[in-house]
Amino acid sequence: MSDPFVPLVKPPESLNAPALWFAFQGAQLLVRREEGRALVPSARQPAELGLEALRSQYLGLYEGIHCFACEIATQAPAPEGMVWTGLRSLFGMVDDELFALAGRAIQIMDWDRSHLYCGRCGTPTVVKAGERARQCPSCGQVHYPRIAPAVMALVRKADRLLLARSPHFPPGMHSALAGFVEPGESLEQCLVREVREEVGVEVANLRYFSSQPWPFPHSLMIAFNCDYAGGEITPEPGEIEAAGWFDLDNLPVLPNKISIARRLIDSTIAQIRSEKAVTN
Numbered sequence: 370m371s372d373p374f375v376p377l378v379k380p381p382e383s384l385n386a387p388a389l390w391f392a393f394q395g396a397q398l399l400v401r402r403e404e405g406r407a408l409v410p411s412a413r414q415p416a417e418l419g420l421e422a423l424r425s426q427y428l429g430l431y432e433g434i435h436c437f438a439c440e441i442a443t444q445a446p447a448p449e450g451m452v453w454t455g456l457r458s459l460f461g462m463v464d465d466e467l468f469a470l471a472g473r474a475i476q477i478m479d480w481d482r483s484h485l486y487c488g489r490c491g492t493p494t495v496v497k498a499g500e501r502a503r504q505c506p507s508c509g510q511v512h513y514p515r516i517a518p519a520v521m522a523l524v525r526k527a528d529r530l531l532l533a534r535s536p537h538f539p540p541g542m543h544s545a546l547a548g549f550v551e552p553g554e555s556l557e558q559c560l561v562r563e564v565r566e567e568v569g570v571e572v573a574n575l576r577y578f579s580s581q582p583w584p585f586p587h588s589l590m591i592a593f594n595c596d597y598a599g600g601e602i603t604p605e606p607g608e609i610e611a612a613g614w615f616d617l618d619n620l621p622v623l624p625n626k627i628s629i630a631r632r633l634i635d636s637t638i639a640q641i642r643s644e645k646a647v648t649n
């Protein structure tokens with residue numbers, strides 16, 4: 370299936386149809402709630418919705434419709450029939466592609482807000498034409514949106530999976546291990562280090578699974594399968610509250626389907642089941 374969204378930087382000269390407006394008040398998105406669904410408001414200008422945009426960024430075309438992100442002042446009330454809502458609570462209430470677009474929009478607005486002044490010399494920046502960037506007119510520094518890559522590792526030992534929980538997880542929930550890539554590190558080096566630090570286990574046979582933008586706030590999660598290669602599970606104090614080997618008949622509470630962690634775990638469970646079916 371082709372992606373319904375085409376990212377673009379240069380806004381149209383004029384609009385001959387309403388555009389979709391991803392209007393943010395901090396991390397809260399404006400939506401119209403309707404019977405378990407959420408709709409992103411459409412208008413030619415935020416003023417049509419009764420909103421005053423502090424700044425806006427053009428995003429591109431979603432199913433042929435122009436899309437903008439904008440920032441609304443913190444005290445502005447939601448227009449009649451609409452609500453400010455956290456992005457996570459929108460999962461399942463809008464199409465997955467639109468949810469991903471909302472994640473893109475919030476990251477762009479967060480970057481825009483965070484780079485109004487040059488981080489090198491403090492001068493107010495200006496939008497750089499033709500690129501998703503803000504430039505400093507004084508020192509010339511160009512500020513692009515930053516993405517923080519993070520690696521996720523699901524360690525397998527025969528038919529069992531290494532699942533762990535960090536102290537901030539909901540009660541009972543266990544997941545794969547994950548951590549941010551450090552400067553100068555490859556994804557593979559990061560994975561080996563994270564697993565070693567978090568649970569004291571060595572791994573081998575790293576296999577790329579998939580990736581997912583994770584806009585909380587601006588990560589890109591890159592998920593791998595790998596095999597156990599040695600060591601005893603020793604949870605890292607403060608980071609890992611509990612960790613263990615789980616077989617398929619004894620799985621803990623798993624992460625929500627919003628996250629790549631769940632897809633990684635589900636896919637590995639299916640793989641183990643199919644291997645067992647062959648050997649039985």
Ligand SMILES: [Zn+2]
Nearest residue numbers: 487490505508
């Ligand atoms: Zn500067």
